[in-house]
Amino acid sequence: MNRRNAPRASAKKMTGKDFQKKMHFFAYATDKTDNRFGLQIAWSRDGFSWNLFGDGFAWLSSPFDAGDTGRKFINPFVFRAGDGVFHCVYQTGCKDSRFAHASSKDLVHWSRQNIFRTNRSAVRNPVVEQTLNGFAVLFRDAEGKAWRTETSDWKRFSDATPEADFVDPRTTLALPNGTWTGVELEAEQAVFDALREDVAFRELYEQRMHQESMSEDPIRFRDLRPFSATLRIDASKSKDIGDMLLGIFYEDINQAGDGGLYAELIQNRDFEQGWDDPTGKRPEWSRKHAWRLEGEGTAFDIETATPIHANNEHYAVLTTETPGAKLVNEGFGGIVLRKGELYDFSLFVRAVEGPGALKIRLAEQGRVLAETEVRQDKPEWIRTKLTLTASDDAERAELEILSLEPGKVALDMISLFPRKTYKERENGLRADLVRTLKALKPRFMRFPGGCVAHGDYLENTYHWKNTIGPLEARKQMPNRWGYHQSMGLGYYEYFLLCEDLECEPLPVMHCGVTCQFPFGQDAVPMDEMPEVVQEYLDLIEFANGPADSGWGAVRAQLGHPEPFRLKYVGVGNEEQITDAFEERFRMIFDALKEKHPEIVVVGTAGPFIRGTDYVEGWDIARRIGLPIIDEHYYVRPGWFIHHQDFYDKYPRDCGTKIYAGEYAAHRPDRRAVVETALAEAMHLINVERNGDLVKMTSYAPLFAKVGYAQWNPDLIYFTNSEVLPTPGYEVQKLFGCNSGSEYLANALQTPSGLDDAARIRVAASVVRDPKSGDMILKFANLLPVTVSVNVEGAADGDAVRTILSGSPDDEKAALVEEIPLPDPSECALPPYSFTVVRIRKGAESKR
Ligand code: AHR
Numbered sequence: 045m046n047r048r049n050a051p052r053a054s055a056k057k058m059t060g061k062d063f064q065k066k067m068h069f070f071a072y073a074t075d076k077t078d079n080r081f082g083l084q085i086a087w088s089r090d091g092f093s094w095n096l097f098g099d100g101f102a103w104l105s106s107p108f109d110a111g112d113t114g115r116k117f118i119n120p121f122v123f124r125a126g127d128g129v130f131h132c133v134y135q136t137g138c139k140d141s142r143f144a145h146a147s148s149k150d151l152v153h154w155s156r157q158n159i160f161r162t163n164r165s166a167v168r169n170p171v172v173e174q175t176l177n178g179f180a181v182l183f184r185d186a187e188g189k190a191w192r193t194e195t196s197d198w199k200r201f202s203d204a205t206p207e208a209d210f211v212d213p214r215t216t217l218a219l220p221n222g223t224w225t226g227v228e229l230e231a232e233q234a235v236f237d238a239l240r241e242d243v244a245f246r247e248l249y250e251q252r253m254h255q256e257s258m259s260e261d262p263i264r265f266r267d268l269r270p271f272s273a274t275l276r277i278d279a280s281k282s283k284d285i286g287d288m289l290l291g292i293f294y295e296d297i298n299q300a301g302d303g304g305l306y307a308e309l310i311q312n313r314d315f316e317q318g319w320d321d322p323t324g325k326r327p328e329w330s331r332k333h334a335w336r337l338e339g340e341g342t343a344f345d346i347e348t349a350t351p352i353h354a355n356n357e358h359y360a361v362l363t364t365e366t367p368g369a370k371l372v373n374e375g376f377g378g379i380v381l382r383k384g385e386l387y388d389f390s391l392f393v394r395a396v397e398g399p400g401a402l403k404i405r406l407a408e409q410g411r412v413l414a415e416t417e418v419r420q421d422k423p424e425w426i427r428t429k430l431t432l433t434a435s436d437d438a439e440r441a442e443l444e445i446l447s448l449e450p451g452k453v454a455l456d457m458i459s460l461f462p463r464k465t466y467k468e469r470e471n472g473l474r475a476d477l478v479r480t481l482k483a484l485k486p487r488f489m490r491f492p493g494g495c496v497a498h499g500d501y502l503e504n505t506y507h508w509k510n511t512i513g514p515l516e517a518r519k520q521m522p523n524r525w526g527y528h529q530s531m532g533l534g535y536y537e538y539f540l541l542c543e544d545l546e547c548e549p550l551p552v553m554h555c556g557v558t559c560q561f562p563f564g565q566d567a568v569p570m571d572e573m574p575e576v577v578q579e580y581l582d583l584i585e586f587a588n589g590p591a592d593s594g595w596g597a598v599r600a601q602l603g604h605p606e607p608f609r610l611k612y613v614g615v616g617n618e619e620q621i622t623d624a625f626e627e628r629f630r631m632i633f634d635a636l637k638e639k640h641p642e643i644v645v646v647g648t649a650g651p652f653i654r655g656t657d658y659v660e661g662w663d664i665a666r667r668i669g670l671p672i673i674d675e676h677y678y679v680r681p682g683w684f685i686h687h688q689d690f691y692d693k694y695p696r697d698c699g700t701k702i703y704a705g706e707y708a709a710h711r712p713d714r715r716a717v718v719e720t721a722l723a724e725a726m727h728l729i730n731v732e733r734n735g736d737l738v739k740m741t742s743y744a745p746l747f748a749k750v751g752y753a754q755w756n757p758d759l760i761y762f763t764n765s766e767v768l769p770t771p772g773y774e775v776q777k778l779f780g781c782n783s784g785s786e787y788l789a790n791a792l793q794t795p796s797g798l799d800d801a802a803r804i805r806v807a808a809s810v811v812r813d814p815k816s817g818d819m820i821l822k823f824a825n826l827l828p829v830t831v832s833v834n835v836e837g838a839a840d841g842d843a844v845r846t847i848l849s850g851s852p853d854d855e856k857a858a859l860v861e862e863i864p865l866p867d868p869s870e871c872a873l874p875p876y877s878f879t880v881v882r883i884r885k886g887a888e889s890k891r
Contacts, residue, residue, distance in 0.1 A: 067236040069151070070094060070217055071122035072226025073134070079116045080105065083132060085151060086219050087236060091228070094219050097243045103151060107620050108136045108144055108159045109564030121214070122151075122227050123172035125179070130229075131198075133170040133181055143167040143181060145198055146656075150238040151231075156621050156660045162204050164191055169212050182210050199623065256682025257711070258719045258852035258876075261828050268802055270830040273794045275808050277837035279819070281789035282812065285735025289728075290780040291547065291742045292486040293705060295494035296533075297525045297755055298748035303376030304762065305747065306533040307474045309387075309460040310334075310443060311376050315346055315358040316520045317528035329522065331358050334376075339369030342447055352392055352425045352456055355510070355519040359456035361396065364447035370405075371445040373458065377751065378440030380764040381406060381413055386463035388470070390429040391455055392516065393420040398451020405444040406432060406460075413438050417448070425456070431463075439765065457516050466544065471515065471532060473541065477747070480760055480767050481545055485780035488548040490614065490705060490742055491538045495524040495561070497617050498554040502566055505554045508535045508583050512602065524559060525754055536599070539587060539608040549587070550646065550740075552614030553580060556628030560620035560651070567624040576628070577635045584610060584640050612644045618651040618676050618706075621660035633668060646672040646703055653677045653690075665700040672739065674705040681709040681723035685804060685826065688726065691734035702737055706744035708757060708772070716757030718876060719852035721771035725878040726824040728779050732809040735787050743776055771857035774848050775878055782820045782880050784811030790837075806831055806873070817885030825873035833871045839883045843868035849877035 068088040074081060082105030088094045106115040118135040125131060130148045141164055146157040166186040173180045178196035183204075185191060190210030193201045216225045296302065303311065311334035318331040337344040343363040351357045362371060381387070393400055399421045406414040414432035443460060447453060465472025466479075492506050499505035510519035511534025523529040535551070542549040556568040556576045568576055582595050587610035589596030596607070615632050619625050629647065636645055647670045650657025658675075665673045677683075691702070707727070709720035724743065731738045748758035750768070759776065761768040790810040794803045805826035812819050819839040825831050843865040850857040865871065868883050 066230045067233060069229045069231060069235070070219070070226050071120055071132070071151075071229060072217075072219075072224045073117050073120050074222065074224055076100070078114065079118050080114055082106070082117045083120050083122075083134075085239060086217075087239070094217060096220055097239060098247055100221060101243055101246060103239075103242075104132060104146055104148075104154045104157075106134070106136055106144060107157060107560050107564060108142070109562075115564060119169050119214075120226070121169075121171050122229060123174075124229060124231065125174055131172050131179065133172055135168055135170060138168070139166050139186065141166055143170045143183065147198070151235055152238045152242045153659070154656055156623070156656055158198070158623055160193075160201050162191070162193055162201070164204050169214070171210075171212055171214075182207050184210065256680060256685065258681070258826070261852070264801060265828050268799070268827065268829050270832065271795055271798060271802075272832045272834060273792055273806060275790060275792050275810075275821070275823075275833050275835045277810050277819075277821075277835065278789040279812070279837060279839065282786045283736050285732065285785055285787045285811070286739055287783055287785040288487045288548070288740050289732065289735060289738075289783060290484070290486060290776060291488035291490065291550070291740055292481060292484060292746055293490040293494070293742035293744045294538075294746050295492060295496050295744075296523055296529050297494065297496070297745050298758060299376065299527070299752040300745070300747035300749070301533045302528065302530050303752065304749050305473050305477050306530070306537075307461050307465045307472050308530065308532050309375050309379045309462070310373050310458055312373075312528060313459050314356050314457055314516070314520060314530065315360050316356060316530075317522075318358070329528075333528070334374050335360070336372050336374075337369055338372055341366030342369035342371075344371055347454070350394070350425075350454070353514075353517045356456065356516050359392075359454050360458075361452060361454050362445075362447050363452045364398075364450050367447055367449060369446070371455075373443040375442060375764075376749075377764060379406065379438070379442060379460070381408075381434035381436070381438040381441050383434055383437050385434055387414065387432045387434065388429065388461045388463055389416070389432050389459070390427060391418070391458040392425045392427050393418060394425045394454040395421045395423055396452040396454055398453070399449055400451065400453045401448040402453065403444075403446040403448055404430065404432070405446070406434065406438075406441050407444055408438040408441040411436070411438070413441055425454075427457075432460075459515075469540070471537065473533070473537070476767050477760070477762060478541070478544065480769060480773075484773075484777050485783075486545055486547045487780075487783075488550045488612065488740060488742075489538075489542050489545060490550040490552055493524065493552060493617055494706070494744070495559045495617065496529070497552045497614075498524075498557065498559050498619065500524050500559045500561070500563055502558055502568065505558065507579065508551070508553070508586075509579070510534075512536045512586075512598070535583070535586070536602050536604070539610075540604070542608070548612060549608060549610055550612045550614055551583060551610070552617055552646070553583070555616035555619065555625070555632055557616075557619050557622075557625050560618075565620050565622060565624065567628065570627065573628055573631055577632055580613065580615075580632055580636060581639060584613070584643060610643070612646060612672075614646040614648075614674065614705075616648045617674070618648055618657075621650055621657045621664070626664060629664070630668065633670070644671045646674050646705075649673050649675045651676050662700075666698045669698075670700050672701045672703045674703045676706040676744075677704070678706070678708050678710050678744075681711060681719055684709055684723040684727040688730045688804065688807060691731060691738055694734070694737055696737065701739045703740040703742075704731065704738055705740070705742055707741065708743055710757065714756040715855065716759070716761075716770035716772050717852065718771050718850035718854045718857050720757060721775045721848070721857060722824055722826050722852075722876060722878055724772055725775045725778075725822075725848075726805075726807050726826060728775070729807045729809040729822055729824055732779075732787060732811060732822070743772060770855070771848065771850065774857055774859055778846060778848065778878065778880050779822075782811075782822070782882060784813040784818070784820050786812040786814055788812055788819070792833075802827055808833070819883045819885070821868070821871070821879075821881040821883070823871070823873050823877075823879040823881075825875065825877050825879070828875045830875060831873045833873060835869045835871060838868045839885065841883045841885050843881055843883045845871065845879055845881045847874060847877055847879050849874045852876060
């Protein structure tokens with residue numbers, strides 16, 4: 045090492061004319077939020093008296109989890125290299141043998157982060173030096189010995205070698221918020237200005253996002269009176285926006301699938317709910333979940349010696365000395381039965397000792413609603429199917445299985461479906477929920493995640509091949525949302541559902557790295573990546589290949605010789621954009637481009653619409669010519685009001701289009717109400733105007749079972765017997781049913797002198813549906829007063845209007861559908877409303 049070549053990170057005290065020129069910075073981390081808060085920066089004009097930025101901001105935090113310690117950001121060291129670039133290295137834990145690195149030109153915007161493993165017991169107090177060939181990172185190990193590792197590119201490091209004279213240039217300073225250890229730096233005023241500007245932006249952003257609420261409207265608009273606005277339409281100017289805007293994103297979160305859309309009524313039918321979890325993170329899981337034994341004389345055990353299938357290893361064994369006890373399944377919060385309706389029961393039985401005689405009952409608190417018997421005395425697994433008819437209604441029935449004679453019997457795949465699934469399909473879906481989806485007229489359906497697609501560990505990454513074929517051979521998994529996913533609703537059922545909904549499938553698969561939340565990104569080793577690529581190619585063959593191709597034949601055998609005509613494939617879901625991500629993503633993307641140029645690939649821009657992943661995701665998209673990029677944003681209603689030009693601002697300089705794959709308005713109380721629905725309506729109006737760029741959208745999440753919601757708000761809530769659509773659902777439906785692929789030039793003008801706060805709360809869009817020729821106007825009025833709109837340039841024809849309105853806090857909106865609008869050039873928008881006006885072409889005007 046040539047220490048004389050290494051520029052010093054700490055500041056020299058300035059004197060004389062230098063005194064006011066440079067700014068002093070102190071880069072440090074505190075123990076705030078259990079050492080997870082991130083990189084903080086204090087500033088000083090003179091190096092003596094220090095100031096904080098606002099109440100404390102973090103400019104960089106750790107996405108890396110060091111085992112069970114969470115994402116710690118400890119002992120950062122910020123170093124400015126000769127080219128002016130800042131490099132930050134930090135500890136990710138106290139026992140972690142890795143250190144993390146990111147760089148920045150201005151201390152505000154940081155590059156993608158990477159983590160490097162050393163050959164030492166731990167990395168503590170890492171320090172950066174510049175060398176002749178690049179950089180060295182010096183650190184201490186768990187025993188306090190000093191080490192040095194070198195790099196020329198921040199991608200590969202040499203093995204650590206002992207360092208004789210390790211000096212840690214960190215200093216300890218008394219700041220207004222405490223005494224902390226960190227690194228002093230000097231930099232020019234421009235660096236300070238960038239930090240200050242960022243803070244000001246973030247403060248304003250936070251203020252708008254968090255304090256903006258319709259509950260303040262009575263004060264904000266106390267002087268506002270109803271007013272008129274003008275909408276000018278120039279139908280001679282139009283742009284093509286396609287017809288894919290409104291889609292749905294299904295993920296098994298909130299019991300959306302098992303216990304929800306998937307009509308199976310027995311919970312943990314396969315006794316697979318459990319996980320030999322190497323991390324011990326889910327100790328409460330049990331193979332007996334949702335089952336209990338009531339009564340004496342019988343033992344209930346889980347065994348694995350002779351499974352039906354290797355993917356379905358566990359099964360129940362009832363050993364009965366004296367009959368009388370019963371094995372009970374509670375269903376998914378009870379089983380709903382309807383008088384006179386048929387229920388298809390099935391199970392696999394193996395008589396281990398004795399005759400294998402069972403009574404099967406559906407009962408609610410002692411009231412037997414259906415009953416039958418199963419006798420199976422064979423020593424091998426045999427599937428038995430029976431039909432039960434409910435003698436009465438029940439809201440919380442249970443399934444009971446009684447051994448009728450002494451002996452030992454093995455049971456597995458114990459299943460009960462209502463006969464009335466959607467289209468009465470075997471292994472089918474809940475008819476009311478499918479109808480609710482169909483009413484949205486979705487153009488596409490994204491599946492199976494979300495985070496379910498990539499899993500939180502490599503062990504629970506979703507693999508499509510595990511989800512097709514006989515149910516007993518499917519590989520169940522503990523899903524990313526912490527519950528057992530039976531895979532009964534697998535890829536084949538998904539493709540059938542897309543056909544039923546008349547929409548395009550948009551499968552999203554993992555791209556070789558796991559979710560960045562909550563445990564940090566893990567990656568499939570590169571030598572195993574060809575298998576990941578093959579998963580994609582095989583899925584395309586399964587969906588589109590001829591019935592005599594390898595995977596096409598599997599599809600045909602399952603009952604669908606015709607191809608599913610898959611056009612879109614999503615690669616990854618909001619991953620952290622690291623080098624590991626990019627390498628794997630590129631490998632899949634290149635293979636798809638080469639082998640299936642007809643497939644439209646959808647990539648990812650990370651979980652937020654700002655920050656490093658977003659910038660880096662877009663950077664990759666531009667470089668490789670990605671057709672569509674998936675953006676996610678869960679934001680306050682105020683964000684939608686204050687970012688109406690969000691997409692107008694996007695450059696149109698590259699071919700990449702946008703899929704807003706997950707978005708929703710989140711109030712602090714996370715309720716789905718009229719306020720959130722109207723914010724989303726306003727957003728979709730603005731998206732429609734940008735339909736040349738934003739081609740697809742899907743609200744998220746789609747479903748939540750009441751009492752099981754892990755994530756709020758959701759679009760459609762449901763119980764075991766009811767569907768409870770939200771006001772946001774009605775908005776989506778109105779967009780789905782009133783789309784048009786031609787956007788017509790239009791401009792909304794409010795009276796001059798109207799307060800800005802009122803002006804920005806009214807929005808309009810105009811489309812034409814070339815199939816019907818209808819002109820469709822949409823208006824959002826997020827104000828507590830009526831706005832009368834004079835429409836200039838409306839088409840001639842009969843007009844109807846649909847109005848959704850309510851008080852901001854209402855969970856149910858009033859919906860008045862398709863009432864005649866005698867004169868579409870005059871349209872009154874009620875307070876807090878979303879209005880759709882459809883002017884029918886061809887219908888003779890009565891005006
Ligand atoms: O929609 C819920 C979750 O939000 C999705 O799984 C994930 O992609 C996002 O973080």
